[in-house]
Amino acid sequence: MKNVIAELKHVSREYDGGRIVALQDVTMQVGLGEWLSITGPSGSGKSTLLHLLSGLDRPTTGSIVFDGREKISSRQWARLRARRIGFIFQSFNLMPALTALENVEVPLFGVMRRSAQRRQRAMDLLERVGLADRSRQRPGALSGGERQRIAIARALVNSPDFILADEPTGNLDTRTSREIMDLLESIHNAERTTLVVVTHDMQIASCAGRTIRCVDGVIAGDT
Ligand code: ADP
Numbered sequence: 001m002k003n004v005i006a007e008l009k010h011v012s013r014e015y016d017g018g019r020i021v022a023l024q025d026v027t028m029q030v031g032l033g034e035w036l037s038i039t040g041p042s043g044s045g046k047s048t049l050l051h052l053l054s055g056l057d058r059p060t061t062g063s064i065v066f067d068g069r070e071k072i073s074s075r076q077w078a079r080l081r082a083r084r085i086g087f088i089f090q091s092f093n094l095m096p097a098l099t100a101l102e103n104v105e106v107p108l109f110g111v112m113r114r115s116a117q118r119r120q121r122a123m124d125l126l127e128r129v130g131l132a133d134r135s136r137q138r139p140g141a142l143s144g145g146e147r148q149r150i151a152i153a154r155a156l157v158n159s160p161d162f163i164l165a166d167e168p169t170g171n172l173d174t175r176t177s178r179e180i181m182d183l184l185e186s187i188h189n190a191e192r193t194t195l196v197v198v199t200h201d202m203q204i205a206s207c208a209g210r211t212i213r214c215v216d217g218v219i220a221g222d223t
Contacts, residue, residue: 003032004065005162005194006053011062013048018060022048024217025062033192035185037205040214046198049214050164053196054085082111086155088165088184092147094139094154101126101135104153111158125153129183145176152183163187165197169204181207 007030013023023045030036030053038046051057052064055077063070066080081087094103104122112118126132129149139147148168155163165184169177181197181204188195197204205211213221 001029001031004029005032005034005067006030007065008049008052008059009063009065011052011059011064013045013052013057014060021217023052023059026217026219028212028219028222030194030196033194035188035195035207035209036197037208037211038196038198038214039200039202039205039211040220042200044214045217046214047166050166050196050198054081054087054162054164056081056087082107083158084160084162086158086160086163088148088151088155088163088168090167090170092139092144092151092171094147094150096139099136099138100131100142100150103139103150104157107154107157122153122157125157126150128156129153143176144172145179148172148176148180149183152180152187156187160193161191162194163196165195167198167200169199169201177201177204 008026008028011023011026012021014021038049040046048057052059055072064072066072101122104125105118108118108121112121123132123135126135129152131146131149134142134146139150142150169180172180184195185207187193197208199205211223212219
């Protein structure tokens with residue numbers, strides 16, 4: 001692979017003193033600008049793989065390389081997640097007490113100093129996901145698809161070049177799932193952002209340029 005953004009080198013992740021092996025000696029690369037889907041049965045290590053790629057979790061053995069950098073500290077990972085990595089969760093993980101606009105604004109604290117500038121940037125992202133008119137609503141007043149759009153706007157607000165999504169359509173109906181995937185693909189196409197999506201949905205997986213299949217903590221297929 002020519003340009004690599006992230007790499008796992010002989011990575012294992014164990015829990016419970018080694019009684020549970022979530023990933024076992026996995027070596028893989030994610031290419032710059034790639035659209036990669038990760039499939040496999042429940043419990044096969046997909047989320048663990050995604051968390052490791054974003055530094056949200058650390059390997060028991062082996063190493064992760066991000067953009068050529070190895071031995072990344074927790075602090076450096078936090079900085080990378082604030083500036084270069086966007087993470088989207090199945091259950092949206094929005095803050096219920098904040099409005100849509102405020103939720104999108106959260107990652108800008110510590111990055112953009114002026115509040116007017118932050119508001120404008122968050123508003124631009126809400127427009128981008130088609131929800132400018134919902135900016136003052138709280139998540140409780142929004143549909144599942146709208147909540148996921150807000151979560152996507154939040155993940156994109158610092159212009160990441162690496163987007164990771166863990167079952168982003170797992171809580172949505174078929175039509176809304178397609179809309180959310182169209183949105184993620186349009187971002188990938190427009191900005192050549194690297195896109196890695198964990199999904200059970202084979203129709204979604206088949207839209208990716210490459211699909212990895214996890215089985216029992218190892219990569220059983222790479223097509
Ligand atoms: P998937 O995303 O494919 O469903 P996961 O990566 O979530 O799989 O989990 C892989 C294995 O690791 C499963 O057996 C799961 O129960 C176990 N596991 C994941 N996280 C933890 C944890 N924090 N503590 C103990 N076991 C865990």
